[in-house]
Amino acid sequence: MAAHDEVIGSLLDEMASEVMVLEAGDLMAYGELLSHLERLLIVCEGAGPATLTQLVNALKFHMEGMILGEVDDQEQGLELTRQGVQLAQDVMREEAGQPELEKLLSNPGMAARALAAIEQTPDQAGAGEDVPAPEADQGEDGMEMGELPDDAVPDLEPAAEPEAEIISDEDMELLSGFVVEALEHLESIEVNALVLEDSPQDAEALNAVFRPFHTIKGVSGFLNLKDINHLAHSLENLLDKARAHELIIDSISIDIILSGVDVLHQMIEESQAAANERRPRATFDTAELEARIEAVLSGEQAPASEEHDEPEPPEQATGPDEADEFEEPEVEPMKLGEVLVGKRMVSAEDMDKALEAQRASKPPKQLGEILVSEGKAKPEQVAEGLRTQKVMAQAVGAPAAQEVKIDTVKLDNLLDMVGELVIAQSMVQANPNVQAIGDRKLRTDLGQLKRITSDLQKSTMSMRMVPIRQTFQKMSRVVRDTAKKAKKKVRLELVNEDTEIDRNMVEKFYDPLMHMVRNSVDHGCEGPEDRIAAGKPEEGLVTLSAYHKGGSVCIEIKDDGRGLHREKIVKKGIERGLIESDQDMTDQEVFSLIMKAGFSTAEQVTDISGRGVGMDVVQRTIDELRGRIEITSNLGEGTTFTIALPLTLAIIDGMVVQLGTERFILPTIGVIESLRPSREDYTTVQGRGEMIMIRGSLLPLVRLHQIVCIEPEHHEPWEGLVVVVEHHGHRRCLLVDQLIGRQEVVIKTLGESLKDVKVAAGGAIMGDGKVSLILDVEGLFKSHEGR
Amino acid sequence: MNVQANKDAHNKAVAERRNHLVNLVGKYLTFMLADEEYAVQIFKVKEIIGLIDITPVPQTADFMLGVINLRGKVIPIVDLRLRFGLDYREHDERTCIIVMEILGTDGTWALMGILVDSVSEVINVALDDLEPSPSFGVDLDISYILGIAKVGGNVKIILDIDKVLCEQQLVV
DSSP, rough: HHHHHHHHHHHHHHHHHHHHTOOTHHHHHHHHHHHHHHHHHHHHHHSOOOHHHHHHHHHHHHHHHHHHHSOHHHHHHHHHHHHHHHHHHHHTSSSSOOOHHHHHHTTTTOOOOHHHHHHHHGTTTTTTTTTTOOOOTBBBBBGGGGGGGOOOOOOGOOOOOOOOOOOHHHHHHHHHHHHHHHHHHHHHHHHHHHHHHHOOOOOOOOHHHHHHHHHHHHHHHHTTHHHHHHHHHHHHHHHHHHTTSOOOOOOHHHHHHHHHHHHHHHHHHHHHHHHHTTTTOOOOOOOHHHHHHHHTTTTTSSSSSHHHHHHGGGGTOGGGGGGGGGGSSSSSSSSSHHHHTTTSOOHHHHHHHHHHHHSSSSSOOOOHHHHTTTTSSSSSOOOOOOOOHHHHHHHHHHHOOOOOOOOOHHHHHHHHHHHHHHHHHHHHHHHHHHHOOOOOOHHHHHHHHHHHHHHHHHHHHHEEEEETTTHHHHHHHHHHHHHHHOOOEEEEEEEEOEEEEEHHHHHHHHHHHHHHHHIIIIIIIIOHHHHHTSSOOOSEEEEEEEETTTTEEEEEEEEEESSOOOHHHHHHHHHTOOSSSSTTTTTHHHHHGGGTTTOOOEEEEEEETTSSSHHHHHHHHHHHOOOOOEEEEEETTEEEEEEEEEEEEEEEEEEEEEEEEEEEEEEEEEEEEEOOOOOGGGEEHHHHHHHHEEEEEEEEEEEEHHHTOOSOOOTTTTTTEEEEEEEEEEEEEEEESSEEEEEEEEEEEOOOGGTOOOTTTEEETTTTSOOEEEHHHHHHHHHHHHO | HHHHHHHHHHHHHHHHHHHHHHHOOOEEEEEEETEEEEEEEEEGGGEEEEEEOOOOOOBBBBEEEEEEEEEEEEEEEEEEEOOOOOOOOOTTTOEEEEEEEEEOTSSHHHHHHHEEEEEEEEEEOOOOGGGOOOOOTTTTTTTTTTEEEEEETEEEEOHHHHHHHHHSSOOO
């Protein structure tokens, strides 16, 4: 199989360079080589040519002998190892076979145990010649091989075979790496599969789906994850057919690919879980999926492919991949000719002649065409050259942003330290003794230091930010699946997906976003008939957009569906006892009822949107993220949900208030206003409940000093200051001594031991290095009620 | 037979106690609290700092003094005097905070500070210096005392600091 050949090839290459620098008697290096040989042997036993297996086996025992000192002449022993590895490479290229192997083994320098080992497995000998080997271009990923039927290699036996063995410690690391990568691959497959569904002819998208499967197949085979390997292989086959233009990707195949992705996802996560818990992996039933793949491959369910069974359109006559040439991007890092000569596929003289011919021909012909028609190069070679060229063009044309993965703990530490640096810097600057120094040089230097520290703080903050693109792209799948289930046609449009958002927020925001997108598709957009009847295009449109607005990130989910029905919502709200009447209620207020617990306007609860999680869960998550949601809707035209979230979870926009000797921070989002009431505004109810009359409405008074147990400067509201705070529509007055100002502060957790303190949402380090508590309005209200 | 069984049980108990004490051999930081000398395992100590501004946290037990800023991290501070039910004493220039790494009941590590009267020294405790924690009757809870060390004629009480800081509710 191609993937195995690739793995074997790279292992051999690695070993070849290893033996070159190997010194006699260096036992450490011997050991390393031995472990490589063992790894190689595992791969070979599954899929390599028998000759190779035998050779590697012999080399392994030979090295063992070397290590154990059974070989007298270590230099000669090493030389034999070098020859052995060289031979193995030759075998892979089909330039050597059984006779060469026997010659090597007959060398007297060979460790005795190697010969003994070979003798024990004589039945493998001789079988080496007729095993299909890759084409001459070893190292290429052998895509041409894909058309071969499922090679009946033992590892392709039923996937449901339980893995009795438990993974070893060394493999653990490999496995974890594989799991992380494979999951990323699956994500990219998902995104690209949807692109492919829209444009089945897009060769780029097809390759982008194919390649990750190929990698997963290869690595899983190497790690002996047979079921994963098998499924990935089948899916790869399917895509390979499409690459060879033998199959047109339709929505049936996309369905299969997507369910394949889901199953692989489960399998891969299971393999990690099983390894962690040191138990055998659970098995998954892939039979149904395999059958579907088989059906498509055999053309049963893919009648579409028949129309396209004809060869490619005339202009592609020279070879399927020749089409690439016409789509070649303008940026050409290297001419095709140079690529081909560089790869030694065409000699320099032939190339010169062909170029001459190209200049002479009118209208200008494609270089590849000339080379092929003159028999100087095979079509496959030209195609390969074009592929290489394309990869290079991508590398040059679109320099991808380089990324590094960093442990978030390290990042948080860095942020802490930078925060401290800023404080230390401002403390130095504010020191009266320093300020008394009249040195101008010191002034400028301090100014410079200040600029640098604040820049440093900004850029460390930005490290927490990621583009929202990935989250948005995952929604394409949600829209597709939901629309399919609801038998609707809905298109998703993404706008400004480059907008950056806090990494931690992205994770928390995923579920509510998914819910809202489903909701828009399921309840927002109408079915095709209704849409046509309403004079709208048959296909519904859901638009996801993100933008920055005044220190927050706004995410908009907009559909062009039926819109919200005010009367219906009001009726339901009254029914459910949420409101008494809609008098004095703005549309905005009415619409926000749908975010309340126990509210659902859909006459028919579908299995998609009605799965127990309602919009109230969305509301709660948004509250947790300190965000706001706004709903606008026009009946018959659609609904827009706008969610405003803070730029980052790490920073809170706060109002600093003074109480006695302490400062407290109130999240600005919950602060309505602050004022000093007059004595007349203060009333008590039954002598106990204190109220303040503010512009005609009576609001309960909360004496903050009583809750936080601090001796205040002022005990009466008309001496101090009240801050009107709101939580979920409830307003109360908070009595404080004075308002210091508005400030953005970095939120620090108070730690595990103090997490049950309800009134404090966290701590913040103030400009003087002291900690101030960030108050939790909800917790304050609760404590107030509990008194 | 019965005698033998008793003897076995006794030997086993002695061996267990000895094992327990062997685990206690090592370096300790000692500090004073109301004329009593206490010791904590040195590897749990992150640093010792002088008294700094402590921000009180409401709704916590009285021995929870509040939180401080330790180079960008907010960590809670426990007054060990109050925690052990000793009398409150005005803080002076010898009062200091020992920042320790605490293993919480949920298995996570966290930094916490303990406020003590003064820090004494770092001592080496050998097996011969150790004695198991004595029993004081029902009035005194000794579950957070790992053992007693007698070094240089002084008695030092070895604390199970994880238990001291985690077992009792900090939040009320």
